[in-house]
Amino acid sequence: MSTHRTLIIGLDGATFDLIHPWVQAGQLPTFAKLMSQGVYAPLKAWPNLNSAAAWSSIVTGYNPGQHGIFNFVDALPQIGTTWQPSTAMARKKDPFWRYLSAAGKRIGVINVPITYPADPIHGFMLSGMDTPDIHSPGFAHPPELCDELQRQGIDYVIDVPRLQFSEEGDPYQVPRAIQRMMDTHSRTILHLMKNRPWDTLMAVLVVTDRIQHFRWPAEGISFDQPDWAPIFSIYQQIDSFLGKALELIDDKTTVLIISDHGFGPLRLARRCLNQLFAQLGLLSYRSGADRLTNKLLERILVYGRKTIPFSFQKSLAKTFPGLHRRAIHEHELSSIDWSTTKVFYSPHMGTLTINLKGREPEGIVSVEDYNPLRKEIQEILLNVTDPVSGQKIIQAVHLREEIFQGPYLAKAPDLVIEWNYDVARSAICYPAEKEPFIIHPPKRFDAGERWTGDHRPYGIFIVCGPDIKRGSRVSNATLYDIAPTILYLQDHPIPNDMDGKVLTEIFDEDYLSHHPIQYREMPEFQWEASHTELGTEETQKIEERLRGLGYIE
Numbered sequence: 001m002s003t004h005r006t007l008i009i010g011l012d013g014a015t016f017d018l019i020h021p022w023v024q025a026g027q028l029p030t031f032a033k034l035m036s037q038g039v040y041a042p043l044k045a046w047p048n049l050n051s052a053a054a055w056s057s058i059v060t061g062y063n064p065g066q067h068g069i070f071n072f073v074d075a076l077p078q079i080g081t082t083w084q085p086s087t088a089m090a091r092k093k094d095p096f097w098r099y100l101s102a103a104g105k106r107i108g109v110i111n112v113p114i115t116y117p118a119d120p121i122h123g124f125m126l127s128g129m130d131t132p133d134i135h136s137p138g139f140a141h142p143p144e145l146c147d148e149l150q151r152q153g154i155d156y157v158i159d160v161p162r163l164q165f166s167e168e169g170d171p172y173q174v175p176r177a178i179q180r181m182m183d184t185h186s187r188t189i190l191h192l193m194k195n196r197p198w199d200t201l202m203a204v205l206v207v208t209d210r211i212q213h214f215r216w217p218a219e220g221i222s223f224d225q226p227d228w229a230p231i232f233s234i235y236q237q238i239d240s241f242l243g244k245a246l247e248l249i250d251d252k253t254t255v256l257i258i259s260d261h262g263f264g265p266l267r268l269a270r271r272c273l274n275q276l277f278a279q280l281g282l283l284s285y286r287s288g289a290d291r292l293t294n295k296l297l298e299r300i301l302v303y304g305r306k307t308i309p310f311s312f313q314k315s316l317a318k319t320f321p322g323l324h325r326r327a328i329h330e331h332e333l334s335s336i337d338w339s340t341t342k343v344f345y346s347p348h349m350g351t352l353t354i355n356l357k358g359r360e361p362e363g364i365v366s367v368e369d370y371n372p373l374r375k376e377i378q379e380i381l382l383n384v385t386d387p388v389s390g391q392k393i394i395q396a397v398h399l400r401e402e403i404f405q406g407p408y409l410a411k412a413p414d415l416v417i418e419w420n421y422d423v424a425r426s427a428i429c430y431p432a433e434k435e436p437f438i439i440h441p442p443k444r445f446d447a448g449e450r451w452t453g454d455h456r457p458y459g460i461f462i463v464c465g466p467d468i469k470r471g472s473r474v475s476n477a478t479l480y481d482i483a484p485t486i487l488y489l490q491d492h493p494i495p496n497d498m499d500g501k502v503l504t505e506i507f508d509e510d511y512l513s514h515h516p517i518q519y520r521e522m523p524e525f526q527w528e529a530s531h532t533e534l535g536t537e538e539t540q541k542i543e544e545r546l547r548g549l550g551y552i553e
């Protein structure tokens with residue numbers, strides 16, 4: 001058996017746009033060391049621009065059409081649909097740790113998104129943000145891990161709680177909830193690295209994503225301004241955490257640092273598409289009594305958020321969940337008149353959906369009209385510009401079958417937009433015969449409204465270890481390549497239909513010649529899951545978390 005160990009640290013949403021300048025300024029010494037002693041490259045995440053799909057692709061090596069996870073929930077939460085939060089129970093491909101565990105390797109998996117319930121692997125596992133809560137039966141494998149953490153004085157949290165950000169005052173500080181998550185997650189990882197045996201260990205920190213969503217500074221603010229302090233503090237804390245992790249491994253361990261997507265300022269232009277569709281007669285909003293009630297509810301909610309104490313707001317939301325949800329839905333799905341709507345965009349999920357008859361609860365577009373309509377929408381979107389610069393803000397609009405392949409393609413969005421993030425700003429312009437439409441985003445009142453940062457198509461990839469070349473160039477590394485590369489590092493065959501490839505450019509010639517890559521048809525594992533479906537209360541807990549983070553409407 002190989003004595004080589006593999007340590008994989010995931011940093012949700014970490015970007016070289018911040019790491020490069022801070023490394024150059026000498027402020028992230030551990031990142032600097034890993035990058036100078038190993039190899040680094042941008043990691044292409046697009047089209048997996050949400051963390052549920054992205055981490056599922058990272059750990060399986062397959063595109064969502066194969067593993068079946070396209071987003072945090074399995075359908076748009078529009079009225080009349082039944083939907084479920086995505087968990088590992090819905091993932092249709094095995095993550096790399098199942099193969100390694102079956103081959104007798106000792107595995108550790110900590111806080112990887114979409115891993116609930118924890119797999120009964122040879123080793124240990126704590127499931128990620130799709131876990132209802134730490135008392136859920138599938139959170140820890142073995143279950144006694146929870147007590148072990150408690151004995152260490154670690155008060156573990158799954159993620160940051162809902163509405164937390166509205167009570168956090170100082171914009172120049174790391175919000176308490178995020179700091180607490182940074183502390184408990186990093187302490188947990190270091191404790192388990194040190195006290196449990198492992199050959200391959202993968203742990204994810206999601207603090208990077210959370211702080212960047214809620215504290216990304218306005219455009220043009222330089223790094224010496226206090227606006228950057230919260231994000232900079234988290235990167236520095238991660239750098240020091242990585243330093244401590246490196247002290248716990250020997251020189252036979254290969255270290256991979258990866259992120260599931262990049263990050264940048266939020267582009268409100270994305271929130272204007274439904275209004276554009278409304279202008280063009282492809283979508284309409286309800287009018288009349290229903291809409292008035294929703295308007296009223298929305299006013300009450302906004303007023304309430306400002307004047308009612310936080311603890312009471314929480315109990316109110318609990319007592320009247322239906323009202324609360326209707327109120328926060330006002331501007332998006334619940335105010336759409338489905339009987340006259342052909343297409344709609346979910347800014348939260350980033351998906352374009354055709355209101356197809358027989359598939360959507362109130363679908364009106366016939367199967368014959370589906371493709372011509374997709375073409376028409378492609379044309380429209382390619383003409384959308386920024387009203388100030390006049391430049392096109394959408395680079396490409398892809399038909400789903402052009403970018404996803406596999407048996408679960410039907411779950412993919414009908415069209416996938418490739419934004420031109422450098423050009424898009426807060427409004428959009430569309431050429432019309434007389435005068436172009438200029439559309440500004442609607443006001444919103446949910447967690448997503450508090451976002452100032454959002455995902456970008458390229459994450460990070462850093463690798464360093466005994467068989468890794470120094471300073472080699474890697475081109476076209478994608479999320480799909482991580483799982484096969486991890487399997488190869490452990491001398492394990494690669495499933496022959498995997499979408500990803502082993503990143504051979506990172507390895508020494510000597511290692512490559514002594515370790516031919518083996519491909520094999522792999523068996524699918526039938527695990528006796530500790531848990532097979534989510535109860536109503538569990539579903540609600542996950543839903544609450546996703547809404548609080550701004551990931552669903």
Ligand SMILES: [Zn+2]
Nearest residue numbers: 013051209213
């Ligand atoms: Zn995010």
